[in-house]
Amino acid sequence: MEIICIVCPNGCRMEASGEGGNLQVSGNLCPKGIDFAKAEITAPMRSLTTTVATVFPESPRLPVKTRSEIPKGKVMEAMAKIRTVVVHEPKKVGDVILPDVFGTDIIATGELAR
Amino acid sequence: MTDKQNNFTQTASTEDIVNLSTFTSVENYDILVLGGGPAGLAAAVSAHENGASVLLIERERRLGGILKQCVHDGFGLLRYKERLTGPEYAQREIDCFLAAEIPYVLESFVVDVRKEGSGYVVCAQSAAGMKAYSCKAIILACGCRERTSRQVFIHGQRSAGIFSAGTAQYFVNIQGKMPTKRCVILGSGDIGLIMARRLTLEGASVVGVYEIKNAPAGLSRNISQCLDDFGIPLHLSTTVTEVLGTQRVEAVAIEKVDTNMNPIPGTREIIECDALILSVGLLPEIELANALDIPIDPATKGPFVDQSLMTQAAGVFACGNVLHVNDLADWVSWSGEIAGENAAKYCRNPRGFFTNKDGCVGGEPVLLQYSKADFLYVVPQYVSSHGPFPLTLFFRSREDVKDKTITLASGGVTLPSEEALQDGKGGGYISKKYRRIIPSEMEALKVKSLGRLGDAVEFRLKME
Numbered sequence: 051m052e053i054i055c056i057v058c059p060n061g062c063r064m065e066a067s068g069e070g071g072n073l074q075v076s077g078n079l080c081p082k083g084i085d086f087a088k089a090e091i092t093a094p095m096r097s098l099t100t101t102v103a104t105v106f107p108e109s110p111r112l113p114v115k116t117r118s119e120i121p122k123g124k125v126m127e128a129m130a131k132i133r134t135v136v137v138h139e140p141k142k143v144g145d146v147i148l149p150d151v152f153g154t155d156i157i158a159t160g161e162l163a164r
Numbered sequence: 165m166t167d168k169q170n171n172f173t174q175t176a177s178t179e180d181i182v183n184l185s186t187f188t189s190v191e192n193y194d195i196l197v198l199g200g201g202p203a204g205l206a207a208a209v210s211a212h213e214n215g216a217s218v219l220l221i222e223r224e225r226r227l228g229g230i231l232k233q234c235v236h237d238g239f240g241l242l243r244y245k246e247r248l249t250g251p252e253y254a255q256r257e258i259d260c261f262l263a264a265e266i267p268y269v270l271e272s273f274v275v276d277v278r279k280e281g282s283g284y285v286v287c288a289q290s291a292a293g294m295k296a297y298s299c300k301a302i303i304l305a306c307g308c309r310e311r312t313s314r315q316v317f318i319h320g321q322r323s324a325g326i327f328s329a330g331t332a333q334y335f336v337n338i339q340g341k342m343p344t345k346r347c348v349i350l351g352s353g354d355i356g357l358i359m360a361r362r363l364t365l366e367g368a369s370v371v372g373v374y375e376i377k378n379a380p381a382g383l384s385r386n387i388s389q390c391l392d393d394f395g396i397p398l399h400l401s402t403t404v405t406e407v408l409g410t411q412r413v414e415a416v417a418i419e420k421v422d423t424n425m426n427p428i429p430g431t432r433e434i435i436e437c438d439a440l441i442l443s444v445g446l447l448p449e450i451e452l453a454n455a456l457d458i459p460i461d462p463a464t465k466g467p468f469v470d471q472s473l474m475t476q477a478a479g480v481f482a483c484g485n486v487l488h489v490n491d492l493a494d495w496v497s498w499s500g501e502i503a504g505e506n507a508a509k510y511c512r513n514p515r516g517f518f519t520n521k522d523g524c525v526g527g528e529p530v531l532l533q534y535s536k537a538d539f540l541y542v543v544p545q546y547v548s549s550h551g552p553f554p555l556t557l558f559f560r561s562r563e564d565v566k567d568k569t570i571t572l573a574s575g576g577v578t579l580p581s582e583e584a585l586q587d588g589k590g591g592g593y594i595s596k597k598y599r600r601i602i603p604s605e606m607e608a609l610k611v612k613s614l615g616r617l618g619d620a621v622e623f624r625l626k627m628e
Binding site: 054055056058059060061063096097098099100101103108110111113114115122125126129143159160161 | 225232235236237238241247248249250251252254255336337338339340362365366383384385386387388389393491492605
């Protein structure tokens, strides 16, 4: 099957064949492609980037992301959890906005000044 | 650009507003950087580090440019070896800029720029009024704009609900307001693909992405992670031919097109939606370059530059998306660094700028030749054997091609590479093999030196 690697902008078009420990991957420019193809076939993961509401009228949204990847199938559920958050305090890049969402934290990716 | 827009520009920068004698004080700097996005921030830091006095002028309330609203990730893989989101990438550049304690003004809009003696005068308007700045050199870092519906000639009503992808992105990511419940996206540029995913995540229904060409414009990874992951269909060789709805968009008509991009009769289909989102390309923001009568390359739609990133106007440099629309912010920052360093050098010695190491004037940049059948464009457009080096040629292929070698040649001679000159073997080439080159992905050919070629009169980039 064809898998397009989403790890970097090269976007390698890879061909994966075989199963389990016998998976053969071709068309990848770097080893990250093999790991991505394996994960994509067994348990695909995605990083999620979005925004959360704030109480600050000058900056009504704060950009956030998952600290590490979450299962691809849980992305919409994660969005529902993140949508409940309203930020009341100034934040810096990396601050935890919502802990423990499918095994990772939602962290700020932007600055929020008072 | 329409005549209407041109008239507007001229009104905004009309000369009778700006008369130097009306200013009580004119601040003076070596370099004015126009724009506080990734290009301008990097240019300002680089110019500052090279000893120039710098002022950065930004029209928005915050630094960072368009990256502030690009909340998705994929930035910084080259520059920081990390996968960052747009705001994170911007913050790193902003922190670096602020640490250098370079002066800057926000919410200041440049309305006029003109030559004054051997330097330039820039007038900027802010809530405090009009202010004039004089300088030896200008770095244009004003980014790019989106093509509008007027520029792709869509027929029908001028109803509300037609947004550029970047405007939709601003509404969702900065203001937190949803511009649509059910939309059609025209054009498969990366911002359109990113917005297809973003709007879906926020609960809107994206009926499909329609692309008039027979190949997607955006990166393949974005087709995969933004469309395929969410089951959003991509329709190639299909375009929107009419917008229906008087007050608000109620539907759009789509039609398949033939190989000449003309609609095929009988393929018309009506799709109900409340918004049409356009991702139909970006154009360098060249209003200020136009004000200085700087020649524009019809291929890039940005100014012609030499390898120092100086335009055809002495002392005016360009970097980032005003120069040509880049795929990666990393390259934008990097071009900012080149422009900043060279602008600082120019300020120290404007007349000796093209003087070689031995003090001989020469090596005037010459226009780089290339076949328009092979390349969409090459930047820089002018090349000098006297540097500065390394020289990186950014180019886009016109077609999707496989197994090609790109070679830089001078006259009939292929230039020996620096390595070949150093190891004495000669016969090396400044060339690089590419497994595949596609128009939507910019490529870079790095040239460390052009050897001791002296004043080469012709350079040519070849694809074979």
